[in-house]
Amino acid sequence: MNTDSKDEDILIKCESVSKKFCRDFKRSLWYGIKDVSLSFSNKGDHNNTLRKDEFWAVKDISFELKRGECLGLIGHNGAGKSTLLKILNNLLTPDVGQVTMRGRVGALIELGAGFNPILTGRENVYNNAAVLGFTKKEIDAKFDAIVAFSEIGEFIDSPVQNYSSGMKVRLGFAIAAEMEPDILLIDEVLAVGDLGFIIKCLNRISELMTKTATIFVSHSMPMVARVSTQALLMHKGTAQYSSTDTAQAIKQYVDLFESAGRINQGTGDIELAEVEVFNPQTNSFVSDHSTSLTTGEDLRLRFKLNIKKNIKDFDLSITMFDGQLRETLSASSTYNDKLFTNTGQGKQDFEVVLPHLILSTGKYAVTLVASNPLTGQFYMRVTNCIFFSMNAIGISWGTSVIAGEWQELNQQF
Amino acid sequence: MTTTNLKVSINAPAKTSKKSMSLKQMFSDLKDARFLGRQIFIRDTKAMFRQSLLGLLWAIIPPFLSGGLWIFLNFSGAVNITDTGIPYPIFVISGTVLFVTFTHALNMPSDAVNAGKSMMAKLNFPREALLINAFYSVLFEFVLKLLPLLIIALVLSFSLGWSALLFPLGALVIMLFGFSIGVFLIPFKMLYGDIGRIITVGTQLLMYATPIVYPMPDSGIIKTFNQYNPLYYLISIPRNWFTGLEVASTVPIWIALFGSLIILVIGWILYRITMPIIIERVGA
DSSP: OOOSOOGGGEEEEEEEEEEEEESSHHHHHHHHHHHHHHHHSOSOOOTTSOOTTEEEEEEEEEEEEETTOEEEEEEOTTSSHHHHHHHHTTSSOOSEEEEEEESOEEEESSTTTTOOTTSBHHHHHHHHHHHTTOOHHHHHHHHHHHHHHHTOGGGGGSBGGGSOHHHHHHHHHHHHHTOOOSEEEEESOTTSSOHHHHHHHHHHHHHHHTTSEEEEEOSOHHHHHHHOSEEEEEETTEEEEEESOHHHHHHHHHHHSOOOOOEEESOSSEEEEEEEEEETTTTEEESSSOOEEETTOOEEEEEEEEEOTTOOEEEEEEEEEOTTOOEEEEEEGGGGTOOEEOOSSSEEEEEEEEOSOOBOSEEEEEEEEEEOTTTOOEEEEEEEEEEEEEEOSSOOSSSBOOOOOOOOOSSOO | OOOTTSOEEEEOSSHHHHHHHOHHHHHHHHHHHHHHHHHHHHHHHHHHHHTOSSTTHHHHHHHHHHHHHHHHHHHHTSSOOOOOSSOHHHHHHHHHHHHHHHHHHHHHHHHHHHHTHHHHHHOOOOTHHHHHHHHHHHHHHHHHHHHHHHHHHHHTTOOOOGGGGGHHHHHHHHHHHHHHHHHHHHHHHHHOHHHHHHHHHHHHHHHHHSSSSSOOOSSSHHHHHHHTOHHHHHHHHHHHHHHTOOOSOSHHHHHHHHHHHHHHHHHHHHHHHHHHHHHHHHOO
């Protein structure tokens, strides 16, 4: 493979690409017709200005990608990722700027496009592969490899309508993976399928990626971190952050999430008055969601509770939820049999320290609970009472990340 | 792996229309689309037959039925049709086969494009494949409909002359005629549902206004109208070839052929220009 950084190695060149969409359907069509007629004449175009009801779906995106590189395209829903991908795939024409692509483009976007449910898997391999641009000869040559990869086995001669959704995705991926593209576009295709197959797919993608320039769109940050050599964070159509520092891009992506509002459940006998978290950067307690911790730092929470007279004593616990709402860490005063008693003053202050946090990178929501020690009934349960983000030392699939202490032994054990 | 000799494609504004109108590019895209077009046709046809008990019979039944209805009406005396010069069943069925082929050719392009709309919104494949699929489908259905016609001719021991061999060629012209108008109408039909309805109503009217189940009258409004109705020529000439009747002039066929080809090219260009916009804005 040619590793010299010549201009010819650049397979994708995206130069200040912008695309506008129109909110109003009829007006949108009218603009479309106008644009076409304008493109015949050379006079006046208003590609650069927004007309009524228009907005920039993609604004001023530029990057270059060489063979062997992978750009992780991240951003929230509606950030413009898919629109950009469609422009790259020549499905949409940009209003401003231009995209130059060299070589065959393979899109792992709509797996199994062209499948007809009534026909067998065997027949549909030909349908889907034809849509993807294979020739008959290529399909014949690759057919066995496709079936083997998909692990469909004898079901290849059953109608596709009898397949499970996982089987369909497997067959679709197996076909698409047999493409030998120079440019690979991947859009969130691995959402279905069991973990074993996802890993197999990722391995296959990694294999392909050494020979291609890849654009990888996903909401799964560990996947992005694993495959990308650089990342582009899109926000409302613009490039919010673009760098080879994928970890930083992922952190910024996580920070973009708006913190969800508090949800207060419980009997209301205890109420949360105030909550603060210690921010090591400013060396003070803050009540906003800006706190960011790195691996090994302590999480310190202070909170003030309003307690009604009728409560005698209570337990306290907190739970951490990550971006996928997985419960990643919980701490409870009951684990070491600590019981808090009502002093009758109405307001009481507490502090909890979770030492040496090793959670993986992401944004975490804290749920604070006060409960009846005997029945377990919630006096107070405040979901999303405060947020903090974690900046782990490495990106991984795990929910916790540590460096570990490694050494080579001097003698055999 | 060398990168230098790779195909370079540029996606930029304003150049699109010129690219879509270059004849060289159009035919090269058409060439690329052949395999996919055939594959889609095979897929749809296979699926259609796999989900039906009577299979091929369905292609044969409708012309038999509609033809049979007219034959019944005629023989029962409910309608009184003047002598056509040939056995009435052959006259009716050959006429309806041609007309049904025309309406099928008229509707198939937009039907095929509509069916492929969601695929178009997501994947980049030569768009001509959908048109190729539509044309194959029209051809295939015509061949199927030829069968009942031949069966009827056999049953009635009607002797076919050499000129009957010209019948498929004449049918090809009416197919092209319908197909080219169909291709031309695709963008309009996709934008406005009204167009499709107008076509449905219009073809029904045409079916009765054109001498298909009855011979051309010697005088009157029908005659005046049909002198300017291309469908009259496109149906009566191939029918006369099939039945061995005299054909006064083949000029209308040639005019229709060239007219169709011109409309087809214009419609094709229009399709290439408007499709990206429609897909972009209508989506899937």
